[in-house]
Amino acid sequence: MHPSSDTSQDEQISLAEACQILPRRRGGKKPHIATLYRWSVSGVRGVRLRTVQVGATRCTTRGDIAQFIADLTANRDGGPSTPVRSASAKQFESERINRELEAEGL
Numbered sequence: 001m002h003p004s005s006d007t008s009q010d011e012q013i014s015l016a017e018a019c020q021i022l023p024r025r026r027g028g029k030k031p032h033i034a035t036l037y038r039w040s041v042s043g044v045r046g047v048r049l050r051t052v053q054v055g056a057t058r059c060t061t062r063g064d065i066a067q068f069i070a071d072l073t074a075n076r077d078g079g080p081s082t083p084v085r086s087a088s089a090k091q092f093e094s095e096r097i098n099r100e101l102e103a104e105g106l
Contacts, residue, residue, distance in 0.1 A: 012052065012059040015040070021062065036060075039068065047071040 013021075015036040022031050039049040040058060050064040 010061055010063060012054060012061060014057050014059055015051070018060055018065060022065070044072060045075050047075055 015033050018036055019030050019033055025031055036049060037058065040051040040060070042048075047068060049060060049068045051058045051060045053059075
């Protein structure tokens with residue numbers, strides 16, 4: 001890491017802490033920790049909040065939150081996004097590729 005870089009974007013924070021830095025939502029309430037957990041596991045409109053597991057605590061960074069918000073905005077506006085595929089979709093794709101490889105004799 002460069003000494004002049006801003007480490008506040010890279011510092012791991014718990015999802016509970018992340019709730020406190022996000023803008024208020026409907027009714028002036030902060031997002032619930034379950035919401036952030038859902039964003040990290042299931043995603044929103046094909047975009048997933050990046051997290052890491054630190055012991056029993058799921059953590060993210062301010063930079064990851066900013067990227068999540070930017071990706072959601074880009075997705076809404078028709079820009080590029082990172083798709084989230086279900087396990088069954090991944091399995092189906094893997095099986096399709098294997099069938100194609102077998103058909104080619106590989």
